[in-house]
Amino acid sequence: MIDEDQLIKLCIRKNKGAQKILFNTYAPVLLGICRRYVYKQDEAEDILQEGFVKIFMSLKNFKGSGTLLNWMKKVMVNTSITYYHRNLRYRYHSDIEESQATGEYVNEYVDSDFTREELLKVVSDLPPGYRMVFNLYAIEGYKHKEIAEMLEIDINTSKSQYSRAKSVIREKLEKLAKPRMAVNEEKEIKE
Secondary structure: OOOHHHHHHHHHOOOHHHHHHHHHHHHHHHHHHHHHHOOOHHHHHHHHHHHHHHHHHHHHHOOOOOOHHHHHHHHHHHHHHHHHHHOHHHOOOOOOOOOOOOOOOOOOOHHHOOOHHHHHHHHHOOOHHHHHHHHHHHHOOOOHHHHHHHHOOOHHHHHHHHHHHHHHHHHHHHHHHHHHHHHHHHHHHHO
16 A cells, blocks of 8 residues: 555555556545535536546646645635636525624434435525625635635625624525424324
């Protein structure tokens, strides 16, 4: 088995076998990241391919100060943002009014046992702007100021879209949870 440092060196030298190993090792995780940013699987796969091209071209710049996986994740997030900007004219656009993001979390659904696929679908069904801001803030951990700079939007738009994304997610989770909660109540009554 080849170690990561050796794999990186071979990839920098454009060794096709090493590049295939790197791709096959990390593609499933990185595809999951891409999938959070777009609605369609084929779009996520396009972003993944584009991201790996960037990875292979700039691997020589990887300093090793963090893990290779975290560095590649950042490349995929940035590639997703670039994809978003390129397709901005096609996305659903709504009037965004200034609002404050609330600190509420959707934790009343913890007992509902949502599957990973259900949660991914709820997030991926968000309008593109909401989805992008939600992923960058809630999942990637960026601050609204950073998101505003990356997406070239106002900081209040970032906060507003995050707040609205949470509201939409909450609404969709409530709809998913209702049938499950009814089943659980029936079970409790029978017991």
